Amino acid sequence: MQLSSPPATAAGGAPAADPVNAQDRQTQAGEPQGDIVPEAEFDTSLPPLSGDINAPLEAMPAATPDTSAPTTRVTSPAQNGAAPAQPGATTGEAIADAPLPEETELAQPLPPIATFDANPVEVAGVDDERAVQIRYKVAVNGLDEIDTLDRFGSLSSLKKGDGKAANAAMISARAKEDEQLAVRILQAEGYYDGTAISTIEKAEGGNVRVTINATPGRQYKFASIKVDAQPTTPPNLVDKELPLKVGEPIIAERVQAAEANVSLKLPQQGYPFVKVGDRDILLDEQAVTGDYTLPVDTGPRSSFGGYTTDGKLAFDAEHVGVLARFDRGELFDTRKVDDLRDALVATGLFSSVSVEPTRTGQIAADGTEIVDLAVHQNAGPARTLAAEAGYGTGQGFRLSGSWTHRNLFKPEGALIITGVGGTQEQGLGATFRRQNAGQRDRTVSLTANANHTNYDAYEAFTATLAGKISYDSTPIWQKRFTYSYGFELVGTNEDVWNFEKNERDRGTYFIAALPVFGGFDTSDDLLNPTKGFRLKLNASPETSVRGNVKPYGRFMVEGTAYYPVSSSIVLAGRARAGSIVGVDRDDLAPSRRYYAGGGGSVRGFGYQELGPRDPDGDPIGGRSLNEFAIEARYRFGNFGIVPFLDAGQVYESSTPDASDLRFGAGIGGRFYTNFGPLRVDVATPLKRREGESKVALYISIGQAF
Template identity: 50%
Template sequence: MTGTHIGRFGKHVLAGASFLAMAQVGAAAAQDAGVPYDRAGPQAADSADADPLPVPAPPADVTLPEVETIISDEEFAESIPDLNAESDPALDMPLESIAEFERRLAEEQAGAQPEMGEDAPLGDPALADGDAVEEIGDAPVRDAELTAPLPPISAFEVEPVEFAEGEEDTEVTEVSYEIALNGIDEIDAETDVNIRDMFNDLSALRSDGRTANNVAQVSARLTEDSVLIERILASEGWFGASVETRIDRSDVADGQPLTAVIDVTPGQRYEFAEIVIDAEPTTPPDLIRENLPLAVGEPIVATRVQGAEANVAVALPHNGYPFAAVGQRDILLAAETGDGVYTLPVDTGPRAVFGGIETTGDLAFDAEHVAVLARFERGELYDSDMVDDLRQALVATGLFNTVSVEPQRTGEDAGTVEGGPAEYATVLVEQDAGPPRTIAGSAGYGTGQGARVEATWTHRNLFPPEGALIARAIAGTQEQGAGVTFRRSNAGRRDRTFEIVAEALRSDFDAFEALTGRLAARVNYDSTSIWQKPLTYAYGVQLLGTIEEDYDFDLGELRRRTFGIAGLTGQVGLDSTKSLLDPTSGFRVTALIEPEASVQDSFDTYVRARLAASAYYPATDSIVLAARVAAGTIQGIDRFDLAPSRRFYAGGGGSVRGFGFQELGPKVEVPNPNFDPEDPDETADPFRFRPLGGLSFNELAVEARYRFGNFGVVGFVDAGQVYLDSVPDFSGLRYGVGLGGRFYTNFGPLRLDVAMPIDKQPGESSVAVYVSIGQAF
């Protein structure tokens, strides 16, 4: 725009100069003729008020040429008519507008040619209507072809396009090539960095099997890989590397593929010469430096720098600085020396301790119950691990769509804590409660236990906070029943559960048949996947009414008996392992004691006790040796006076593998109710062996677990027996051996064990298969 404006201004200047020259020439001519010349025109000279135009004399050294007079001024003045308002009044009238002019012109033309024909204005009939604004649609169509109907498609003669011979079947010739990466072998040999492997993992040249559609594609990949190798070298400290590329065609004539060559000159590797931390003082003073694992003299490696900074970002909130922020690093490189000065700015924010707990949003429960789940107390130094733990515990309740836990500054002084000043930080929990009701189901099959289907309906927060009502139903070949449970999770303490159970079950196992009603209350404090505890406990009370079928040796037959049982339960456990489902080191010990009273034909009191222990030893990084021992005793009652469901049994996947469920121990041969003597095609045995249970038992097991990646193999030997006496004597042990497979997932191993009994007895299976989640023990 500026250039345009300047150009227009120049034209006006030139026009003015020409006008001035003409005026000067005219004035000179008038002066020579004796006629007064005025800038206002010849008529102005007649006025008394007119100012004569001063005309300077020509220079003395200039002689003006003689100009012959063509017509005198008098003759010229006489020939020009006198123009004034009297002679022509239109001279004083204002000019009409352009729009008015165009309208008048249209009216005159319409009046002159009222009919639209060939004499219309400009030869166009559309202008004869006098309308100054015309539309194309107003004009008639004179070409008859434009109004004629279109011919049908079938009337068109379309000839197919003819391609050049072989054009349709042209094949794309692929270009094969080799890759030569020169100049990095010395780096790989002298350092712990393998540049070639990193390049091979990301190289564009190595894609598509080292073939390309054309040489241009090879060249493009070569350019891309030259940038790649520069970035790889820079990430490992070679910031000044020089990379050149070329395509070598020297061997193409011999039938060999061309070669994409990358020549690398790494140059010097830069090292840390100084490490500077730009931050306010911390408590303790070396908190940031101790958690920044970089050292002067080591190469400047990108992954090391990023990992070190991430470690600082984690360590500060873990040690009382919840609002810390790691800034953008600065590394100043000196090409002359190969040194780098590393500066890390850190905004530590205030040092903080835990203050109160607040909660907002759609609440599943209030802040008081949130405090029950927290593993920190007010005034303790802030630890981000405890905040993460609280978040996980809230998620584990299953009551939220989303939940977040974040620290909030309060500015409230907390005094001196662990050697340094601090302020309180509020823990803000934002809740979005989810649907509390769920329906779940499970199905399975087990040898000795048959098919089993279980369905549950749960309202997890019917009685806030975390007061759940659970209804369940069981349908199976050997077990049927229904029950209802009230469960208060995190009852006054995290991971402590209080529950009341009422249920009715019908059981039909090889060992016993029973129709049982049960009412029980229990408090337990257990480990979870979030918080595995070294000490756990449980205690409770239960009432049982059961009708059970038992073998009466005096009568030599099975008969039904009714028992009323009341009892207490107490259990304690010690655990030094690090995993509930896949322990690899440490030990576990669990002790259970149940004093009970039974009413059948008489009133009897007795005590059931059980002790189990297991240990785990990592022989190598991939091999774990595991062992388990368990024993139990019932004191104060004879076996026949004890309800069959309260006796001890052994055998099965969680007991002695190689045997069926509850198969070990004393047995009695009884008629098989499924045998039909009148069926000629009957294949079932006429008799079957019924386990009687005992007053004591023992179990032993050893395993060698070998893991490779996400898979594992286990070899094991199990042993055990059930005894009629109340004290196990470790005689008559039965053994089972087998192999197992493991598939390790993020929640635990999936287990498949196949075992066989040693010295198989009548009625026992040759092979037993067990499938479950977690190790056998």
């Protein structure tokens, strides 16, 4: 069916002149042009006009075929009513009376979508999973001259494609991306006139070779550096903290790092609200230089004020002040704010916590604006359950667990219930502990427990009440100086070898002690140190009552050192010496004597196995000891191998010496986790004696020392 639009008619039914095609219809007299229909015949072929000229065109269905007239008509409604029909013309029917067949089909409702088959058509002999691939190789020229080839390779689309593409268009698109990448890298290095172009050509074997040719051009340098900022105290503070110099190349990384340094250092020197604006670099193509301008809004010079807190509170603003290491009126330093945030996290009481400086508008006497710290708290679960298991030859299996409510007595007052179950030790205890008690990092604790221990050296039923004030390291907050002091009240019933009766008997001892500890730690990690050293000193003046009062002193000194031979090997060493003075060994409760042997002492021997023995062959402890150990810790990935050699001995005298040292050698395995290494050590005594362990096994968390 052919649709055509006839020309409009003028008054009287004659066709009006077509303003567009009138010139084309002009002919010379008696010379018709091409296939133009004679005017009289053209007029007789037109249908009459009727209807509204503004109505849309509508198609009329085909009538019975007639060789004297067209089979399909398109009528154009006349303007201002119906026009009379032309003589001899076929009159058309009203268009809307009979719609086209296509319109009838369109009026029908759509078939349900469920009737369509969405499964892909399978074509026999075609494997969709084995798509056709074009292999290509990439060559880059020019970037090696400015030492940026590795950076390009890490970001290149062609390189990421691994030398394969589905079609040539994909290779071309990747090459265009790499052109732009090369130009960006050049500009980042100060080569603002640099260009890059890619070429793709067929190589031998049907493969494709893609070449990126980069032309660096000239490197631009700073002609001037200007900072647009308010006056600061001290003067020109921003200029001092912007490490850019005239004559240096304009390298993007250095510029960004310099601006970041301004954002970092000014809040450390009293400007917490500094804002670094958008830089402007005006390039001079003739001189190959750039004029750099940086706008900086320093904000007010500020000092510390008070604290506010909101959210789900673990404790109030007053206790926040206990954790802070700065005073009101002190010049603002964002490092001290970060330190406060770390201290809040270290309490373990928050699921999230943040510290934000807020302006008050108040001006201090020194001219600084007072800034308060807003602490946004979201207290987390305060209760935890914990468990620990270990095994040692001579000590057997040991399983301990604890339930802790870390904030039962606010602020930071914890109640801890502990239990120990093992083959040779059982017990139950309760501890009250307040962290950050009155000052940062100070802990006050009070403990009461009851234990039963059954070792080869002694069996004891012991009740203890102890109090301590300490300044300790934790896995989150390792400290260089640590200390503790406190008291112990012990009542214990123990069996002991009675040399006068030449048999074992039981005795009850009452012990009062004032233990003191001091430590100095330069190591880099609490559970897995790789460098530095540690010194520890314990002193405890005590008195023991078993019929008579026997005052004495217990002392222990220990040093450890760590030296990294390489990135994967660390040499570690330990030395320890202890002495008890002022009392005979037989007047000491067996549990207060010194023993050696075991996983934390001299490996290769059972727990408390070294030293003097009774006639039954059981250890009886002594008044002094010395121990030495050396390890070579080799780590590969999350695993490690540790060969070691230990030595030590326990002496009946109050002064240790180097006589009769016993040695144990072995090898250990380490599995490194995010909370410390899991340790498995196997050792054997050298020059083993009768009754000593052949092989000793130790399993625990953390290094041996």
